[in-house]
Amino acid sequence: MIVRRLVFSISTLVAASSTFAEMQAIDDMDLSEISGKGGVYLSGEFAINKNGGPLWDDPNEVAGFPTGSRPIFDTAGNIVGSEECENGICGLRLAIKLNENSEGWYVLDDISGGLSFEGLTLQTETLQTATNYDVWVDGDFQQEEVDDEVLKIGLPGTITFNDFKFKFAVANNGEFGVPLEDGTAFRQTEIFGVQLDGDITVGGNLLLFPVD
């Protein structure tokens, strides 16, 4: 069964993220077969905070600090300082507190940039055989007969990163620049940063399917 579908919805992404993902290297003959089949062919880009975000880059929203910088507050909610973002563009900030009793937050901060591609393909098809990587038989992993509907994501060959970056940090509060209730000033320590620019080559397919 070959289908031509776009999978846009957030719900699907939620569902898909819970499925078992298996990366299979495929040879060029397989590649050529795939290119001849139906499905949807996507060109375009994904980007995060390409031109900044709505919280810290909108001059109309919070008065008292310059655009492209992040305000730091005191316990009364007054702006007492600001931190300038790199190139004047503030990225997305994701803060996670694992333990209720902990004061520490893990932070992926200043996530921004994009990746563009031509030829990401999406199709679903019925998989007849699959490799069982738990069983080694006759010098190879065992091939098993299956009958699974899989979502096959054909990777585009070349993905171009456009100034994609993020920082890993730890902080004492989830909200940037907000002191703790006891008056302790906001504090964040950056552990490392990552920046990606240029082309990477990714071939083959990503198969997504549910398992028990």
Add this chain to the structure above:
Amino acid sequence: MKKTTLTFSALALAIQTISVSALEALDDESMANVSGQAGVTIEMNPGDLSIGEISYSQDGVAANMRDVNINGLSGAPSITTIDIDSDGTLNLFNKLGAREFTVGGVGMTGSTGITNDFFSLRGLTQSYNDNGTVGDLSDDTGVFRLNMGSDGDGNLAFDGSQVGVFFDGLHFGDDGMEWIIDDLAMSAIINYGRLIVNDGDIEFDFGTFDNRGLRLRYEASAIGLSNDPDLAVGNYGDPSSAGYLLGDTFGALSVDLEAYGSLTIRGGGADIGEGITFIPSLTLINDDEDRPAFKYTDDGYVILARNFRGDFSTESGLTLDFEQDDANNPYMALRYEDLTFSFSLDDLVLGEENGSSLGSFRGQVLFQDGLVDGIERKNYLYFFPGGDIGSADGSTQQGITAQVGWNIVSAAPEEDPGDSSLTTPGSFAGKTAAESNTYFAMNDDGNWVYFNGFNGWGEGEVSLDLTSGPDLASLPADYYANPYNSATGQFDPNVGYDRENKVGTYDGLRIDFKDLRGEYSFAGVTVGTSEDEAMDANYMGGTELLLAMEVFPSYSFTLNGNLTIAPGGQINSDGVGGTQGLTLNGDLRITDGDAAITVDEFGRGVWLTGVTYDLHMRGASIDVTEDGLTFNKGLTWSTIKVGSYNSATGEIEGGIIFGSREDGDNLGAFTLERLEDGTTISVASGGAGQVCIGGTGSDLGSCTGSGGRFEDRGDQGLTIKVKAKFAEAPTDVNDPNYYRYLGKGNRFSWTQTNGTTLTLDNFSTQDGPQGGNDYGLNIDLALDVSRTAVRAPYEDNDGDGIPDLLSDIDSDGRPDFVDTDGNPILESQIQEQGPLGFAVFGRVHFKQLNIDGLKIAATPDSTPQTLISQIVVQNADIQANLTATPIR
């Protein structure tokens, strides 16, 4: 009052009785004047006229108007001139006088005497007025003109006949409430009309495209509601002034159309016995740039349509029968075995009257009776007099109850002759694909996108009533109650404002659904530069985009509950007078739902099965603003429960199914609870415009300079903006929202097939550390049809394991870009020659999203453990800018 009963076998005669009136004697001098002229002039002033009942019956069941009173206002006689032309044409010209009238009940009576009413009626008409344009009949009101002669071929000709009426006010009453149309002008003119008597039927011929027979106009300055049955008819003041008696209204509406084609009428309905069959083959058209076909005005902003054309046709005809159900309740039955309605619209404007156009649209709906799995799917409308809700004292029960059935069809997709793995829109025997599919299409800068291959059927009961709601100052305790209990995972049948055993009502027109079962599906999206090309193109995805408006690409459901529409929106754009627009309140429950998140033309995809969707809206609205059409969800709380975990068996019933909904793999069950306050969904014109993919920059030079690819997707297109405001229930009892939000929240839980349950608890949006919840979580979608970059596939013809570069005209070491036929092109040629795709520029942006925790439990019934205590996401602007083409 003297009881008079008039019974007629034709409705036309019933209408004419309104003109029956007292004759006045002419004196000799007047007689002399009359004889000296070309015809006869009759002046009539009927005084007060009372008729007990006018009825029209079929097979023992009658439609009737009871207690008809017509008050001929003093000094307003009707003047009729009768003349016969030299060619033998009878000219009857009746300048109507002003009349005030009331009808106690418009209803039906069954053979055993059961009588129910649809509605009562009050109105006030104005006398003859040519509106200062002697030569232009289209704006004449208070007129009845009949020109009847021979066309020379043995048929009757009605050319030049007209009817026009102006109501100062027209009131439809339902148990004391009234639906009021202020300053309503209606007119119909026959420019060309022939009555042809055939063997067994009569045919009205209304000409052709070049000789359009009919001109139809309808104009209402305001439509409102009143709960005062004694409100004086006619003079309510100015809709845009503060003292307007109708207050908030739905707004103004005008329709201006020409029509041509034919209408055949045959005796006998769908069954044995009496009845009427109508066979229309009519085209409604308005291709005049200066006159909009439709115009709806809401606080100064408009929905306006120009260059409209709509075609109705049926082979079997529409049959009208009067019948009775098993309990001898009378009803009016309208049936159609087949009916095709297609339309095209070149210019749709939302917002400013002189604003930019949303583009061109086309659509077609094919109704066809069918038989699927031994079950008949029929098209019918049965109208029963009497609605669901009676008057407060129970003495009357006016309203309309309709039993409806529909079956909308499209031909099954067909294999692409060039590639067996692809499909194209199918066609029925002897018809083209364009004639064989139900679709909705949009034109964007010369390219068409078709939401194609729609199939849908359903049946159930819908009733209409005018109702009044509770006083806002003393709302019932359960007005904001949530029947879903998160702790038990169950809906409580005894909780809620509109549960079955306790019907809460709101102000407005209440539409009540009872076991309305239905299902529908789209085969997919096709694109092309013309209709022929789009109907010949391969199906691909894209209907998933409708999810942004909570419309599933494929859905089967049972709907119960109600939606009440009241006049006046939430946005008073012009700030004067009452607010115009629509306000919505409702309590709806969908059960036994199977919904597709994404699905192909063969029904395989990702399905949500065993769905219960419980939805409550308070103060939602639809307004037209300068930004387009805006749906404000008001305070909305809802629960979507997909599948359920059976604690006794440890099994998931229903759930998220991957593949075919009957036998696909199960991903488990989930529940999504939402509490939104002020979420808006708006539709506006203009797509993504100029975009830079893979770089930054607003023009070609700066974009390519930053390593990006520049695409100009044109001025047209469609923008859908969803601004979701997820609210958090306060703990402070003094908070003004405490009772509005009580017992509700935003929560997502997913139970896997082994029972393991993940719960994302209490998510809400916020405007940053300083609080507030105005920005919300925004999903912006800009839709375009445009040419895009597609690269040739890798090939390895020599078998050396290294992809061959058969050609590399741009010397970048990668497969070349290709055109529609697969020929290599340069990047600069994509804009002109690249394959046509469906382009979506999606953005998700929000200032701050708080999630109170991620918990895990062995089963939904066991104590959960905290995985993540808190999540905060700030300053997000995530974009996906994609163009989809079918794989070739």
